[in-house]
Amino acid sequence: MIQIKSFAYEPGEHESEKASNSYLMSLIAVMVGLPLPIINLIATFIFYLGNRKGTYFVRWHCTQALLSQFSLLFINSFGFWWTVSIFFTEEQISNRYIAYMLAVILFNLTELIATIYTAIQTRKGKHIEWWLYADITSLLCKP
Amino acid sequence: MPKIVLKILILVVLFLGTWFVLEQVNWMKIFKVKKLTDETEQKLGQLFLKIFTERETMIVDKSVISVVNDIQQKICTANNINSSDIIVHVVEKNEVNAFAIPGGHIIVYSGLLKEAKNASAFSGVLAHEMAHQELNHVMKKLVKEVGLSVLLSLATGSGGSELATQVAQILSSSAFDRKLEKEADMKAVQYLEKAKINAADLADFLYGVAEKESEITAYLIWASTHPDSKQRAQYILDKIKTSSIQYRSPVTEERWKSLQSSLED
Incomplete structure (x- = not known):
């Protein structure tokens, strides 16, 4: 799922720090934005905008961090509105709802661990590619 | 790609x-979701019951209560409903009203008992309220009207007495939506049929209510969430028209008359 690969060039100390920060940004946003999933995406998107003219290594990792938020945005938003409907409409807690929320927690946890690992490795200047997201990132992000 | x-x-x-x-x-x-929701419902039921008992006079006369309980028992037994799950309380008030509150409690106003022509008509109303309880309509309605967060705060005692009174008011004075009312009517007919009680008496009772409705209400009925009483009476009659059951009164006519005269005193 996550692989250390060689990048097109050896990134400098400053680049590694910025690239690592893009993952940290999504981590902080996860903590702040748990009740409102869209916040994670907005925070990562703002960081992406600020660095879209950065070096290739920084741009690449900002893009991967941003894309990784998308799939979570869909499942978290659905879970969020389902929960809201339980609190404010006649919708009731069901086995299906609990199973969905547990699946959401499982996927968020996996993403969280992957993000922490990637932030640490990227800070060391290592190039981490995520399954699926790296492919899309490489399509969008050119040297 | x-x-x-x-x-x-x-x-x-x-x-x-x-x-x-x-x-x-x-x-x-x-x-333990069910246990937790049941506990919340019981706590809410006790809270609302306390509000009603503090504000209204509860009837404890045995000649009234025993008839009401016998009718309830008859419907419960015929439909395999645990009779201890449903508790009927009679309140001294001239309004023609009955409603369900959380925790299996049903409040019946004495005005309704006086208005009902016979025991079968009252059984119909009681079966309708029991259906709301059994189909969990009461909690659904409350969650829809005030939200789960408010209900949880009331159940944990942090909601304040003013809020609890307002929610109790919703229970006693507003109807369920059209879909839930029809669902309860259909379930009530099913209960009555199994208990060999004639649902046509419920239909007659509803026709009587319809005749007493003011003209203004009649004009507003299309916008109301409560189905038109005449319409309700009609679909109840449609549902039982092919029934071949030999109906019996749930209690003797003498007992019913005795109940009504006790209430008049």
Whole structure:
């Protein structure tokens, strides 16, 4: 799922720090934005905008961090509105709802661990590619 | 590009598969959701009952209560409903009203008992309220009207007495939506049929209510959430028209008359 690969060039100390920060940004946003999933995406998107003219290594990792938020945005938003409907409409807690929320927690946890690992490795200047997201990132992000 | 699409599909299937597998576990039992919701409902029931008993006079006359309880028992036995799950309280008030509150409590105003022509008509109203309880309409209505967060704060005692009174007011004075009312009517007819009580008397009672409705209400009825009483009476009659059951009164006419005269005194 996550692989250390060689990048097109050896990134400098400053680049590694910025690239690592893009993952940290999504981590902080996860903590702040748990009740409102869209916040994670907005925070990562703002960081992406600020660095879209950065070096290739920084741009690449900002893009991967941003894309990784998308799939979570869909499942978290659905879970969020389902929960809201339980609190404010006649919708009731069901086995299906609990199973969905547990699946959401499982996927968020996996993403969280992957993000922490990637932030640490990227800070060391290592190039981490995520399954699926790296492919899309490489399509969008050119040297 | 096809590789990316395939990976996206795999991710979607992986999530849906995880959800499906997790759904096979009975989380409701593990997290004791039913027990918790039942406890909340009981606490709310006690809270609202306290409000009604403090504000109104409860009738404790045995000649009234025993008839009401016998009718309730008859419907419960015929329909395999645990009779201790339903508690009927009679309040001294001239309004023609009956309503269900959480925790299996049903409040019946003495005005309704006086207005009902016979025991079968009252049984119909009681069966309708019992259906609201059995179909969990009461909690559904409350969650829809005031929200789960308010109900939880009331159940934990942090909601304040003013708020509790307002919610109690909603229970006593507003109807369920059209769909839930019809569902309760149909379930009530089913209960009555099994108890060999004639649902036509409920229909007659509803026709009587319809005749007493003011003209203004009649004009507003289309916008109301409560189904038109005449319309309700009609679909109840339609449902039992092919029935071949030999109906019996749930209590003797003398007992019913005695109940009504006790209330008049």
